[in-house]
Amino acid sequence: MNTFGDTFTFTSFGESHGRAVGGVLDGVPAGLHIDLQLIRDELDKRAGRGAAGTSPRALREADEVEWLSGVMECDNESVVHGTSSLCTLGTPIAFIIRNTDARPEDYEWLKHTYRTGHADKVYEQKYGIRDWRGGGRASARETAARVVAGCIAKQELAQKGITIHAELIQVGTETDPSKFTGTIETYQKEGDSIGGIIECRINGLPAGTGEPIFNKLQAELAFAVMSINACKGFEYGTGFGGVTQPGSAINAISGGIAGGISDGTEIVFRCVFKPTPSTPKAGVKGRHDACVATRAVPVVEAMTALVLVNQLV
Amino acid sequence: MNTFGDTFTFTSFGESHGRAVGGVLDGVPAGLHIDLQLIRDELDKRAGRGAAGTSPRALREADEVEWLSGVMECDNESVVHGTSSLCTLGTPIAFIIRNTDARPEDYEWLKHTYRTGHADKVYEQKYGIRDWRGGGRASARETAARVVAGCIAKQELAQKGITIHAELIQVGTETDPSKFTGTIETYQKEGDSIGGIIECRINGLPAGTGEPIFNKLQAELAFAVMSINACKGFEYGTGFGGVTQPGSAINAISGGIAGGISDGTEIVFRCVFKPTPSTPKAGVKGRHDACVATRAVPVVEAMTALVLVNQLV
Amino acid sequence: MNTFGDTFTFTSFGESHGRAVGGVLDGVPAGLHIDLQLIRDELDKRAGRGAAGTSPRALREADEVEWLSGVMECDNESVVHGTSSLCTLGTPIAFIIRNTDARPEDYEWLKHTYRTGHADKVYEQKYGIRDWRGGGRASARETAARVVAGCIAKQELAQKGITIHAELIQVGTETDPSKFTGTIETYQKEGDSIGGIIECRINGLPAGTGEPIFNKLQAELAFAVMSINACKGFEYGTGFGGVTQPGSAINAISGGIAGGISDGTEIVFRCVFKPTPSTPKAGVKGRHDACVATRAVPVVEAMTALVLVNQLV
């Protein structure tokens, strides 16, 4: 339910305005050095630091990771100077990010209100109770824990020569990246929001990765990416656009996967993120993001890394 | 690996030109009457009987289901006249569909050849061995077993008032259903093939269904549908098209799901199927389908049914 | 529910007097030669052929295995003369053993009767329906499928130098194996039955196998063995007898496992099987076994093999 993966598992927990968000990673190989700087950088990207249209809360949260278990300071002999001195033990790695800027009182009005386009009502329908403070468990703040987990997965993948790179390729109708900031700021000024498309490329994955029937590699990737807040679609290879082309024209385009199994070439997929529904223009108070797709980029990479590491560990 | 679901599980087995394809269903509630006529009809749809551009082999296979376990003839008192007299026992239901038209010799040439756009090579890379006869395990013949499983899931869902309806909404650039047969026949005559888009609608699903984090309902649906041969993309709600609209314009469109949980309204999703790569025009011998999307319609319904029944059993 | 294992999984199906019992093995490495003679021998042991006190039905069942998928005839180059010519493909292996001596009519009286010491009543309580023919799914006939699966697991283990050997070490109060046949025949003549203790030894397992917390190797073995019909207890290392010894006397006896992880020495465990409750003396008609522990020996080995192969594949 709140666990992703079966060999390198990530269990996520935490509410947006509770004590902390965090997670437990199980199945991480022993002896991996944790790159704390990578985690710092990716958490900053997810928080939207330096990006246009970011919610003020995201910027105020320190996002400090506290490591509770599964790691020890590396022995002198294995320390690489200038980097992290935390090594994995092979036992479950638990970590938390405390919610230092939690302001439940800002959300008191939500206690008896369901916001349009949010999960407030369905949580109540499912559980009969909900943490109304800033979206509680449904808040995208949960993705901070995913980013930490994804960074550890990425390091394991990097050792195998596998890289993942996601980037925003469209905002609204705009496809020129140099104009994305301007586009987002325009919507922000209007108290509105806009969606975006992210493209992700995987390189270095050995041919033969993936399972041929239900757990096809594309199915695992779609599952992982569609689990990110606000994601509304996934495609790879010829995608939706390919519907207009005859087989004779496109039968050599694999998107890096054949029959659910990687073929050794670059894997390319795209996913679309809708604009956040809670905006001043929609009459919703509180802190808002003008383009959540910007902040989803490191989360797409994190979920992709978790998919791949589960195939290979 | 070859099992789908965790409460109402379906394990699929079989190669295209081996003894049989089949499956085992576990977790099916006891006392369910199996509607053999529904299974017959859906298998016929999957075989493309009556549809344009279908491979001759599909039409020759009888697709007779043999029930091996988990069912008994219903007692007199519970028989509904005119329908099936098989009742589920609560124990695993194993069934097979024998490959009566298996012609391994037609595929002898494949023993040492990898077809473009097929999984021949990646199977060899993954396993070091493969059943080269007509695609073996990678053949879409495996989806016959999915259809049987999906029919049993649908019957369980029907008892709860839940219905699933998929249909082809686009073939190539054509969106008028009355012109689909003509379009497909045109490609067939040219020894070519064409893709299509299927739309699926779920009604009657109670609000509160789905899990909020990784196993969001849309993620489960995407996973299931993307596992179907030739599927290249999945979208729901505002989908890819929504990227051009501001939040203020689309924040009320949920697609039937909020925060991963059903909101009680109709769920609508779409998926795209690429044209089959093995066509005479591409220089590939053997039996081919001009538009596999036609035959994918009952498979999309089956996989959707398996997703939903796993949420509710 | 009816699946054992998570990497090398075995799904069991079938009722005692239905069409067949059988199973699906998933995760079996490709390229393994199946030793059909080993399977034949182990099925004979399970049927009690040549042993004292065996039920007549067991002896009449041919126990012929039909392979439905996941195997192909080995290529000439890889055939080892004089052995099987079936090779695994890496895809799911489905097999069935038809119930040729099924005599539902012999059990008509069970339709409305619950036998003491049997699962007749609890099945009805759990499912509201049951296959009353000879115990249906609860019959130990299901273990024939386990034996087939275990043989394939054993072959994979044998390649890694791991062997499993189980034997009966006690029948009633008798611990001299040369007197077991006599003891069993005495109970059989009296229309009664008697229990037994089986000891199992695992050799060649590399140190470091097993998981340290919940999935300790001894917990996995206990789970597997306690799932066999009529098994009432499991112990390893110092076992129950060790309770009377101080730590200073026994702290070096590991039983081959420390902290849930194998230490590279021989693993020894014991398990106890109760006598069958359906005997003429207890007023129960039908075919009966005087000592089911005899026939449990290959099943204990099979379940042990399935545990180990899941740790290593």
Add this chain to the structure above:
Amino acid sequence: MNTFGDTFTFTSFGESHGRAVGGVLDGVPAGLHIDLQLIRDELDKRAGRGAAGTSPRALREADEVEWLSGVMECDNESVVHGTSSLCTLGTPIAFIIRNTDARPEDYEWLKHTYRTGHADKVYEQKYGIRDWRGGGRASARETAARVVAGCIAKQELAQKGITIHAELIQVGTETDPSKFTGTIETYQKEGDSIGGIIECRINGLPAGTGEPIFNKLQAELAFAVMSINACKGFEYGTGFGGVTQPGSAINAISGGIAGGISDGTEIVFRCVFKPTPSTPKAGVKGRHDACVATRAVPVVEAMTALVLVNQLV
């Protein structure tokens, strides 16, 4: 690996002398009041407070539970006066118990030493690295987290009328409970240790609970109990002692389970715990327990509760 259960899951983490031990519970129904006093009492039992022969460290650890997620203060309307005011949200419940008396320096000598009867060496063999501080992950301190999880499971079971009661029934050769303290103190004075047998009784479990093939109720219980540190055997119903009795004498003794499924009567099982190997007499420094079986009683109840709640939630 470090997760128990599949519907009401418990993921355990933490090393004995690291930052904390703790866990994540997923699948806990929303709206359950957490009985903090029960948790306090059970943690005290596990720590051996008030019992003979307990290690000094256990007594010094405060064992304060910090709740990180998944709970909120109950609303006024639902508070039951005098009890806890924490309610579950249906989201994952993460908690930690900080290791306040962690003294890594006491264990510096273990860095390059493997203790007999401990898991020091196998951890190194499995992971190539280990937390040598006081046993690290292999320390029984991990069971504190199991006790917290078990208490929440017990509360859910109590609502369904199900109770679990475990107690020590034998220490060494002594079976008179009034003499257990004296017996343990004798071994402690000698710098030695002794084992014990715990009996556990489950009442109120509805008939029909459990799965008939691999996940038989007795198999699940054996798996759970055998995963507790120092447990060497499990038996239920007629157990090992039943081997000497003919079927005619014992066929009505079910131990509360038939064919893997509860029959509605009391379930009784027993398990044996070996004496701790690290004692002064064995030449091992550090804090030791003279009879770990005493402290295992609440852990046996906790694991039993986790098994049952997984059958019923």
